[in-house]
Amino acid sequence: MLGSKQRYMGYPLIVLLAILGFRVSAETNFGSPNTVENTIKENKRSKQSWRELLEKDHQFTFGLDYQVLGLSASSPTQGGEDKAAGGVVRLYGAWDLIGLESVNRGGLVWKIEHRHGYTDSSPKEFSFIDPGLGYIGMIGSAYSDQGGRLTNLYWKQKFNEGNTAIIAGYLDTSDYVDTYALASPWTGFTNLAFSTGAGAIGLPDDGVLGVAVGHMLNESLYIIAGVADAKGRSDKPSDGFNTLFNDHKFFSSFELGWTASQDQIYTDNVHMTVWHIDGETQHNLTQTEDAHGINFSASFFATPRFMPFIRAGFSEGDVALYDKSLTIGLGYFGLLSENNNLGFAINFSEVNDNLAKAYGAADKKQFTSELYYNMTIGEFIQLTPNIQYIDNPAISTEENTWVLGLRARFFL
Template sequence: MHTSYHPHPVLLGLLLTLVIAEAAASDTNFGGPDAVDNQISADKGDQQKPLREQWSAKGIELGLDYSAVGLYADTVLPGSDKEAISGMVRLYGSWRPQGQQENGGGSLVWKLEHRHSYTDTSVKNFEFGAGGLGLVTPPFNDEKGRLTNLYWKQTLSDGEGTLIAGFMDVTDYVDVYAAASPWTGFMNFAFSTGTNTIALPGDATFGAALGHMLTDSLFVIAGISDMEADPTRPLESVDNFFNDNHYFRSIELGWTSSQEQIYLNNIHLTLWQSDKSDFLNQASDKGFNLSASMMKGNWLPFVRYGNAQDGSLLGIKESLSLGFVYYGMLAPKNHFGFAINWADAGSDQYTAEAFYYMKLGKNLELTPDIQLIVDPALNPGQDQIWIAGIRARIFW
């Protein structure tokens, strides 16, 4: 019988109060490439925009972008579409109050989105119709207007840790590595957070997470959040957290060569446990993930393994991914990635993906992509499926 430990809300509140009371000092960043602060920093690059500089001087950082993904499969299940196109507009930013602007301090972080599909099948669910068991760029769905982030981010007093509390996207801190971004990395979720095994909650999940450097190289990241979160009704997640007590919990122990390289040179073990979710129609589960990536010149090779006790996310209990990213291919800001995945989906399913990310000008990104699914779990009569894709992003 599954038994869950539910921390008392008052004890949790006291814990957060004690952690926040230690806040001040310099900023430490435990977020992945898609975390709001990292995305804004990457988009700024060498661009000089007077209005943005004026806002920055007042502690306000803003970002706006539009992204779209298109997919085409050479074969699909009867009644399924051979193509899918989905898009998304995002408004995101942070505000650092006066008195918090020096040496890190705290900031309010937000992200609002409108997710939409131009076809009957969204990009997220396209692989199912093709006969594969998996997800492709899960953010590209048809949820319409929704909240993704609204949390307070606080640097701890020793400058070696960061606390976030509020409405979160757990993929910003769980099982992070450089190529996990659905905007700049692999499209297939087999090469992203959890390698298709972690039973994640939805976005705008109410909770808290804490990352801290234990030594110059060793770190720990832990979090707890609501499993019933609906990003189109975010306020309900607060009530869920304190009354329904269905949680997603994770703790990650890892090594990095330096804080600045934390999601490039990274070896970590993630332990996770999820309670059942009525909203996601998902049973309780638990498991672990191992990940190692190490930058060698322009090469970033990686190996990632996921193991779920019951496979409640997609029915996948084990998953292993091997691959690399080569940075600076043909142009300084372009990169190429290739990876293969094996998944225990009741039968053995294999996935391979190659992509080429291009930075075109100062405000446009374009990524052609090709995927091959061998022995697709949902279409056993088919030996292989080819999926071609294109991803575009324009930002301001």
């Protein structure tokens, strides 16, 4: 569908060559809303002077939050659980160490987490991994019972007056692959169909050794590419050197995009992303087959607060949840209060053929919708009620189900 494996692996080289070329005047933020730096910026909306002074005097900043997600389904599959809940504690930070007098700064970024379930099935397993909804998808994919994990520990370096950025180390590929403003599972949609990849990208674990490069070609066009360890595990980071250098199984991606605003590249944005993941990893259903695909995303502010978007993905292989996925939706920023946001989206998906055969799905087509409202209460609390309707869950005994959810975030 997208060409040979060698074609994918050549993209990072294209980006490295491009670094030697074009320069533009504005510093660019290539990270998604879920990166450490952007999360800390959101935390600073309350103007906590101690954090600002720490960053000003020592170029060091950090954040701490605890998140809880609870889900309840009206019609689980026969014999399945109708409730799931889990929590995540995260400590994250950034420390600029070189180039402090310019925009070409370099420094360390880190994030450590502990993910735990409160119920027999955590939210991540609730859809179909454990008996639950019978829905081929994931709701609250970050809320597992994995335990302690290393998500980020990388060096970030900017060049070319901030127009080129390189990160290398333990990284989360969803921080730079197919991002948009509402992709974060911590503050945006809870269903993976409305997040990174629209369910049609076979991502590795979100804490693996890798390198990624972003570069502005001119005032609006950019490219982002990366290569990461496809067999790495965030709960066993010390094993990453063995899997990366001995197994040679990679996840690679390349994105070409256009943005109207270099300050926040993931809002007014149109991009195309191609990806490839080697076979014989823990993510492959058959353990042998390579997988690849292509994704499209477009979002823009029709008004200063109203952002419609459309996202689509097509994949081949046995890693992604969906062979085909189409999402349309909207975000409304500043609804009722400056820091409150609303999101609504619908998704049409066709379940991965390998998954459908493995789970005995008679009909591969699913319809999903989600409505959420993220509201900030005081300086340190966010609450996000959400409601989802799932029609024709692929392996359920029921024709449809409603899922009510409540997410709480407590942050410093």
